[in-house]
Amino acid sequence: MLKLIHGEFFRVLHKKNIYIYFISLAVASFLLALSRSGRFNTYSIVKDAINLFYFMPPLAGGFLFSAIYTDDLNSKNLITLVGFGISKTKIVVAKLLLFVLFGSFIFALVPLYHCAVYAILGQVATADMMATIYAALFKFFLITIAFASLSGIAVYSLQRATFAIVLYILLTFNVISGLLKVAFNTVAPNLASCLISGITDKLLAGIKGGGAIALPIFEYVIYVAITVVLSVVVFHKKEMEF
Numbered sequence: 001m002l003k004l005i006h007g008e009f010f011r012v013l014h015k016k017n018i019y020i021y022f023i024s025l026a027v028a029s030f031l032l033a034l035s036r037s038g039r040f041n042t043y044s045i046v047k048d049a050i051n052l053f054y055f056m057p058p059l060a061g062g063f064l065f066s067a068i069y070t071d072d073l074n075s076k077n078l079i080t081l082v083g084f085g086i087s088k089t090k091i092v093v094a095k096l097l098l099f100v101l102f103g104s105f106i107f108a109l110v111p112l113y114h115c116a117v118y119a120i121l122g123q124v125a126t127a128d129m130m131a132t133i134y135a136a137l138f139k140f141f142l143i144t145i146a147f148a149s150l151s152g153i154a155v156y157s158l159q160r161a162t163f164a165i166v167l168y169i170l171l172t173f174n175v176i177s178g179l180l181k182v183a184f185n186t187v188a189p190n191l192a193s194c195l196i197s198g199i200t201d202k203l204l205a206g207i208k209g210g211g212a213i214a215l216p217i218f219e220y221v222i223y224v225a226i227t228v229v230l231s232v233v234v235f236h237k238k239e240m241e242f
Helices: 002-013 016-039 044-053 056-075 077-083 088-120 127-158 161-172 175-187 189-194 196-209 214-237
Strands: none
Touching: 002 056, 002 088, 016 044, 016 056, 016 088, 044 088, 044 127, 056 077, 056 088, 056 127, 056 161, 077 088, 088 127, 088 214, 127 161, 127 196, 127 214, 161 175, 175 189, 189 196, 196 214
8 A cells, every 4th residue: 555655645746736736825825915914913813824724625625635536537547546456445545645644734834834924924923823823724624634535435436526526615615514504403403513513623622722632533533434434335336447
């Protein structure tokens, strides 16, 4: 599996559009901050960071999901990997690990870039501000990983890139979770806390307040584990034409 991860890592790393895309996002973020610099206040750096993080799952995560999960469908590389005898289970796990690896790098870099931009514009983040920013970012990072893993089920079951990407975008823009919350509030309000948004909210609250975080961590791990198992099951049942 290490060879598979290594090969996929360099495949993604050598995609020129990944650099163009994220540099474009960085420039857009800088211009947006510059346009707002005249209205900065003491809390702008934290507030603006959290507002930015809301768009990280669809914008940053969406591109990574496309590059890691669905490019193989368009290029028929997924069929090639299976044809060379690579276990479907290994493919599912390797894709998720690769997504976590690239996602970790991008998400860790964004707050540093954000704070550097605001420092240039006269707003310097304190240690407490950085702690708040990274705590909030951690929630959105976990959401991104979970939704990518969930959308992976569509990748391996339907093997249609467009449907998988649309599902991922709907998840990250909270369209599906919003509908589920409305349904749960009608019949069973407590179930809303079992959604990934509820689990990550509990985890973030525990981190900020110094409360218990073991239960939401356990719930999150179970959530991702279930999506991985389902991906493996549907992938094994899917007939592939070589």
